[in-house]
Amino acid sequence: MYIVAIGWLYVALMMAITETSVVAGVATFLLYGLAPVSIVMYIMGTPGRRRRRRAQEGRDAAQAASAQAARLPDDGAAGP
Template identity: 45%
Template sequence: MYIIAIAWIYVALMAAVGAESIVGGIMTFSGFIFPLALILWLGGSRARRRRRAEKEALEDQPVTPPEDSPPSR
């Protein structure tokens, strides 16, 4: 998915370079990049949800010392 994002950024950059003015180039670039950012954010929501669940599962587990370690003094 990242190769598509990189290609889209390249296309946005080339469209911005071809604009007639600097302001037009900035507006063109941001017009291409904001939808890309939204799509990447929505596409990563499942991974973020899974990471949060794994983190919460690790926090719920009690911490016990390994049985092979010597007792602490």
């Protein structure tokens, strides 16, 4: 996936270099290169971000459950 993004940015950079003015070159690189690549990379990275978030939530829930179990007294072990 990254090789395609790098290739696309390279082509956009070459297009930007051939523009007649600096402003047109920067606009070409931003509009034909950086904006589309950033959008596609964000969309393609969504499953990984979702997977990491769910794993973190699972770890947080396990820590909360273990902390809850540690705070509960034993059933009748310390009775009078």
